[in-house]
Structure formats: C-alpha cells, structure tokens
Amino acid sequence: MGPGDLSAALAPLPTRADPRLLVGRESFDDAGVFVVSDDLALVQTVDFFAPIVDDPYTFGQIAAANALSDVYAMGGEPMTVLIVAAFPTNRLPLEVLTAILRGGQDVVHEAGALVVGGHTVVDDEIKYGLAVTGRADPRHLLTNAAARPGDRLVLTKPLGTGLIATALKRGVAPPGSEAAALASMRRLNGDASRAALAVGARCATDVTGFGLAGHASHVARASRVTLRLDAATLPVLVGAREAWAQGVDTGGATRNASYLEALVDWGGVEPFLRALLVDPQTSGGLLVAVPPERVAEYLARVPAAVLVGEVEDAGAHAIVVRG
DSSP states (O other), X not given: OOHHHHHHHHTTSOXXXXXXXXXXXXXXXXXXXXXXXXXXXXXXXXXXXXXXSSOHXXXXXXXXXXXXXXXXXXXXXXXXXXXXXXXXXXTSOHHHHHHHHHHHHHHHHHTTOEEEEEEEEEOSSOEEEXXXXXXXXXXXXXXXXXXXXXXXXXXXXXXXXXXXXXXXXXXXXOTTHHHHHHHHHHSOSHHHHHHHHHTTOOEEEEOOTTHHHHHXXXXXXXXXXXXXXXXXXXXXXXTHXXXXXXXXXXXXXXXXXXXXXXTXXXXXXXXXXXXXXXXXXXXXXXXEEEOGGGXXXXXXXXXXXXXXXXXXXXXXXXXXXXX
C-alpha cells in the first residue's frame, strides 16, 4: 500500500503506551523495538510481496534480504525468522516453492540468523517474505527520529530497482540492468548498519516501497527537521534512466508522488531525478544521517555509499530537493 492509504487506514486505531516499547508504529519507522533489559532490545518486523523476478531462487534471496533490512535499519542483528508464504499448489509444482524457500534460507543464513518456522496458505498468486526478530542494544539504536541539523545524509545503494523490475516484466529492460539490479537487491545491509553504529550515527532508514523521498519524509517528520537532497549526486542503477525514458513507470511511484506533493520542495530538479526519488525500491540501501565529523570515515567503511544531502533546521517543507 502507498503511504497515504496506509496512514488513513491506521489513523482511527488507538495506540497504547508502554515504557518498554521504544519504537512503535507512530513514527513510521522500519521495525518495532521492545526493551527486554538494560542492554537488550528485540527488533521485530515483517515483510512479504509477490515475485518481482522470474527465477524463484533469486526471488527468495531478494525477499529475504528486503525483510532483514528492516532490522539492520534499526541498528540490530537478525536472530530468527518465520516464513510467510502463499502458493498456488494447483497451478505450479512444489519445486518452485522449494526454490523460493531455499533462496530465502540461504540469505538468512548469510545474515547469521535461523529459520525457525512459518505459515503458508494456498493462493492464486505467489507471495513470500519473512517475519524477523533481531536483537539490539537499546542504548545504541538507529531510528528515523534522531537526525540532527548538520548531519550528512549518506545512501548506501543506488536507486532504480522499481523502474528496472517493471522494465523486466515488460521485456524492455536495458542491457546490463538486470544483473546490476539483482546484485544490489541481493546484498545485505548488515555492513552498512554496523558501520553507522561505529561512527556514532543514531538515525537511519532503509529505502523500500515508499521511495527515497517517502522514507526521507518520515525521517524529517519524526526528527522535526528538513532534509536537503542533492539530486545530482544520487547513485543510479545501470539502465534506470533508459527504462524511464522508454515510459516505464509504476503504480507505486504514482502513489508516492501524490503523498509527497505537499511535503517536498522539488526546486528545478529534472523529471528523471524526480521520478527516481519516488521510485519504489525493493531491498534498497540505508539512508544514514552521519555526524559531519565522521562522514569521511563512514564513506571509507562503506565503499558503495554516496553523500546525497544534509539535515537542516525544520523549514516549510519536509524535504528540499536541489539538482
């Protein structure tokens, strides 16, 4: 669901305060955080979706990396996962489901976590994902509510997975784009998360279905700041611009753009970069607010990371984009 529809659906529901709940749904953060003891908190999330690639093993890898990323975005380490799966047993051989599960399990094991069970249903469309429980030190978390004016904004993966995935479905993906997108989506965000904690960062979010601008707007709201994004510096996946030039777009991007209409000062940014900022990402990178004196160290620790903006005092808009 788009951020606007989700906000509307949640609005009538009452919230319940508890001192043990450090992060709940109110701030639209990436996962919930529940304190168990002075040095231990549980980080919990769930994520699942329909296939975005044809190969079942690869789909399992991507979906697992995407779900695990929510724990990394909070500064946690995954421990256990439960599988959530829907599968059309009357139309496809069970070997397809086995391949999906194997791909996801391999990535879970790469993260140092364990598959401990799950739940399946019969459905007309394949869906797969994980409910993940991780651990974190409650004194050293990453949340979307801790950005400070002066922090530098660093993005750890290139953008454009939504454009490329849609181009693949339509059979018009530019050369080289599939391999680049798959490599990015399979890659775990664990190293980027641990590096953020090592340099004293306290704010991060992972960039997924709401697009970079959508998730950045949640950081701005929760932290009561404005985020300036330098569009010209955004890292772009191979083939994303070409896919957009062919007219590829997604319904998710349209919903994201509508939600952000009053929240973003777009300046004179070119149409492609504007489309890139609302492009729904799958298993995207982390957007990290790094203390300015440590940003060079963070960029050295995470070679794929790119400086894309800065945190400013709260202004008229949640996000200011400059090209």
